Amino acid sequence: MSIVIVPGAEAAATVAPGHVETSAVRTGRVDVVGLGPAGRDWLTPQAHAALAAADHLVGYGPYLDRVPHNPRQHRHASDNRVESERAEFALDLALRGERVAVVSSGDPGVFAMASAVIEVAAEPRYAGVDVTVIPGLTAAQAVASQVGAPLGHDFATISLSDRLKPWEVVADRLDAAARADLVIAIYNPASRSRRTQVEDARAVLLRHRSADTPVVVGRAVGSDEQQITVTTLGELDVDAIDMRCLLIVGSSQTQVVDGPSGKRVFTPRRYPG
């Protein structure tokens, strides 16, 4: 049993015998590619092949830096704002016949670039451009896997960022998820400028959850700087949360047990009643 993926340049050069590719007949495309949370071990063969076949890589600089250099490819690094502009840039390249990979960390379909690309691609001028979304492991899955199975039963996935939605919507959703006793994976808990959301979220959650509810804090998961902390809602160190963190807040059923290399956390599939 073996997987062998050939180097990017060769893969991209594979065309039917006798076929001469010209810019006139060539059709561009956009693949929105999930790199997973970190590292080669979590990169799917499908994502790897799409990256290798691309003529252009488009994305937030630190994500592009995770893709090994290929001299055949053009790289277009951006900051992580104005997703629609990045989407438009990629789609314009595809209109000119180029094969473009828009790279996202994690899964591009989860709080990432895929919805912006699909939305902009709906404009009539991009009607002929094929867009494929290539899923990747999410940060929530990666953090969960490092401690056991906290997402083993029903859960909600909620972003705390109020950059694109009002805080009232975030708070309502946290309240609903906590009342329904869902485990909650929290994305974008904080940044340098957003420093109050985690404390506010905790206050909402404590309406329905006890202070000893298990909380997993994963920081820079999968990287050399990975830190995984198992704590509780009451003892969570709010000031230590930054933009590289993802939080998993347990349900009433989530349990913490001892394992040979530290605490393990799981949510059983049974629910009493």
Add this chain to the structure above:
Amino acid sequence: MSIVIVPGAEAAATVAPGHVETSAVRTGRVDVVGLGPAGRDWLTPQAHAALAAADHLVGYGPYLDRVPHNPRQHRHASDNRVESERAEFALDLALRGERVAVVSSGDPGVFAMASAVIEVAAEPRYAGVDVTVIPGLTAAQAVASQVGAPLGHDFATISLSDRLKPWEVVADRLDAAARADLVIAIYNPASRSRRTQVEDARAVLLRHRSADTPVVVGRAVGSDEQQITVTTLGELDVDAIDMRCLLIVGSSQTQVVDGPSGKRVFTPRRYPG
């Protein structure tokens, strides 16, 4: 850029020079491995390596069938019930020094084997057994990727099965998720014996969502028999839903647009307010 994973037997045989492995010193372990929803393209290198290194494969028969045969390995197929018995069987093998892979479709941490293994491993007699959870792409991610990015914003992941939890809990969670305008990924919507849950779930969702809310039905995603249907909550064909299906129900913001090869569905990251 290349990924080369060597054949299973060789990988497992890699030991330190001069090291002679005996059953007396050998420590067993259990890897709970996510195969992803289907196919080699979605199998991570980490999962591939864990499967290749295992002495024993344990799991539901149809999942084991997805792992290429290796004459060095023992296979232990089971039905898909009584997860704790399968977990115990795997942990007992590990206690005897064996390296065991418990295989799950999708992500073992999401409605699958990981929480059962972690729970049983907490029993004192398994105190020394190392358990690793190796994440995989979920069915929800795979279905979403086939139509665009319906999970692009906050969402809930809920199983309709009332085999291990009361239906009232399921209904309360659906109601809360619908009221909070979360996109909802629905696992285990139906089986041969469970035929009423999808209709009941729809009734709950229609309390808060309009009948023209987009619904994506993914069946056997990633397999040769894959079917993806984009419909609405009102027009959903309840009788066509079976145990190979996964449903994604949009929020009030989820949109359906035309693409060159069919309908695309996305949920924007912005929320009005």
